[in-house]
Amino acid sequence: MAYKRILLKLSGEALMGDRQYGIDPTRLAEYASEIQKIVEKGIEVAIVIGGGNIFRGVSGASNGMDRVQGDYMGMLATVINGLALQSALEDAGLQTRLLTAIKMEQIAEPFIKRRAVRHLEKGRVVIFGGGTGNPYFTTDTAAVLRAIEIDADVILKGTRVDGIYTSDPEKNKDASKFDSITYKDVMNKGLKVMDMTAFALSQENNLPIVVFDMNTKGNLEKVISGENIGTIVDK
Numbered sequence: 001m002a003y004k005r006i007l008l009k010l011s012g013e014a015l016m017g018d019r020q021y022g023i024d025p026t027r028l029a030e031y032a033s034e035i036q037k038i039v040e041k042g043i044e045v046a047i048v049i050g051g052g053n054i055f056r057g058v059s060g061a062s063n064g065m066d067r068v069q070g071d072y073m074g075m076l077a078t079v080i081n082g083l084a085l086q087s088a089l090e091d092a093g094l095q096t097r098l099l100t101a102i103k104m105e106q107i108a109e110p111f112i113k114r115r116a117v118r119h120l121e122k123g124r125v126v127i128f129g130g131g132t133g134n135p136y137f138t139t140d141t142a143a144v145l146r147a148i149e150i151d152a153d154v155i156l157k158g159t160r161v162d163g164i165y166t167s168d169p170e171k172n173k174d175a176s177k178f179d180s181i182t183y184k185d186v187m188n189k190g191l192k193v194m195d196m197t198a199f200a201l202s203q204e205n206n207l208p209i210v211v212f213d214m215n216t217k218g219n220l221e222k223v224i225s226g227e228n229i230g231t232i233v234d235k
């Protein structure tokens with residue numbers, strides 16, 4: 001295995017499947033089964049999930065809503081997704097804990113670093129909900145922050161695209177994919193891997209990022225075993 005402890009970042013939009021909004025139970029079950037396969041192999045798995053399928057602070061603000069208010073709504077959306085994912089993972093037979101950046105103790109444990117690490121050591125899948133707990137941040141930043149805190153070996157960004165391209169492959173046919181790229185080149189070429197805050201935090205702490213297609217069955221397992229099917233960003 002290439003990694004022992006990973007942080008998997010899933011966007012909220014990924015949970016929509018073919019829907020326009022909300023959560024697709026089939027997609028959720030597929031993800032749970034992919035995750036179960038790597039937990040069985042002894043990989044310690046922490047997950048940060050986005051909320052974009054339910055609410056984004058920026059879109060609220062563009063419709064006249066107070067940005068901070070909207071961001072809190074977005075953070076709550078990530079908790080909703082976290083609860084859904086927790087259910088699906090438990091249906092797949094896994095032990096899980098949901099830890100939130102904002103206290104809501106009837107629903108989840110508050111995030112405490114040592115507790116998170118202990119859960120991982122015991123083989124529980126840890127889901128981090130509520131982003132960073134602060135407005136003006138994203139779940140990408142939360143993912144990098146938590147990955148560093150729990151000393152994860154890598155952050156795996158599961159997307160619907162199979163890596164980082166010279167330009168958007170959904171818009172440009174001639175775009176070509178990088179197998180690997182340095183943090184510096186990502187910056188110099190102006191490529192978009194994560195938002196700037198998340199990316200800078202990852203670079204400063206030498207946390208490698210793997211971008212891969214999470215929607216193809218077996219891909220997560222391949223990444224874990226060291227197969228280079230996506231793009232790895234490293235120093």
Ligand code: UDP
Binds near residue numbers: 071132133
């Ligand atoms: N959010 C926030 N602080 C955080 C993480 C998230 O305010 O630390 C809010 C923000 O409004 C964001 C929303 O939660 O738009 C959903 O998160 P994100 O857009 O990162 O989700 P994704 O795009 O991954 O689905």
